[in-house]
């Protein structure tokens with residue numbers, strides 16, 4: 001029996017997929033393309049395994065703040081910036097990106113995103129419930145608007161939520177809107193007093209942004225109670241790097257890295273890394289394959305290529321535009337005033353959530369096909 005479980009964990013989800021999906025896997029065998037590039041001695045060792053060599057996949061400009069290569073580690077498969085951004089670089093770039101995104105996405109769409117996140121939190125909560133997982137203490141790294149965890153709290157009203165972020169405004173918003181506890185820190189920083197504290201740690205779309213993934217995962221492990229859970233989503237690195245890779249491969253030119261994705265994860269490498277850090281996979285799969293069908297990760301199409309770098313001036317951008325985002329403000333009562341969100345009919349909220357966010361295709365991340373990697377891992381007892 002022991003061996004069976006060991007086997008199941010190693011080969012992960014492969015075994016549980018039904019035949020049509022195996023068929024799709026065969027059809028998609030060409031994906032992702034093997035990424036080619038010259039090797040170089042890295043300026044900084046791989047943050048996951050310490051390797052000193054790297055295969056150059058792309059060259060990127062992080063605004064006008066830093067020039068880096070994206071290199072792939074030949075040992076663990078992690079694709080990463082070299083040299084890595086510093087904390088100061090990301091603070092500056094993140095503010096510029098936040099403004100850029102706020103102005104690009106309409107207010108209506110942002111409202112919809114908040115509702116979507118709430119629904120996803122409800123669906124996630126119910127999935128935990130089905131697994132007989134009932135958390136009390138929850139930590140979210142980089143909570144954004146806080147609506148995902150609000151959805152989780154809708155399912156588990158008893159949970160005590162703490163959010164950790166480097167940005168004071170984000171924390172104030174979370175505390176004001178939802179009453180969460182807040183900690184101002186970067187996820188790499190070890191916080192005394194959090195050891196063995198949490199039943200669940202959430203990091204949705206966070207680990208691709210962190211400068212030192214090893215430190216972050218060590219902290220996650222330390223902060224979890226024995227048997228506690230770690231939930232994350234992160235882009236499939238092979239698709240996420242594709243636009244930059246194409247530009248460099250075709251024209252040997254640089255592209256803009258406006259959002260600070262500094263890690264591009266390989267499905268196998270990430271699994272091995274988490275297991276090495278004593279986190280055991282419960283659910284591990286990739287969802288959303290629309291992007292792969294469109295060609296991300298395999299098709300050498302100009303339309304999928306990142307534009308050539310403009311080296312936008314981050315300071316100037318912030319100075320020019322910061323006043324334009326002042327009126328972006330959302331009231332929780334308005335956002336959550338939907339027919340399907342009612343305390344007394346929680347099963348309807350869950351049903352609607354499942355309708356919107358049910359993943360028909362769940363592919364093994366080892367195949368690196370599809371858009372987003374989903375993980376639910378458990379700390380060893």
Ligand SMILES: [Zn+2]
Pocket residue numbers: 046047048049050051073074075076077078
């Ligand atoms: Zn490595």
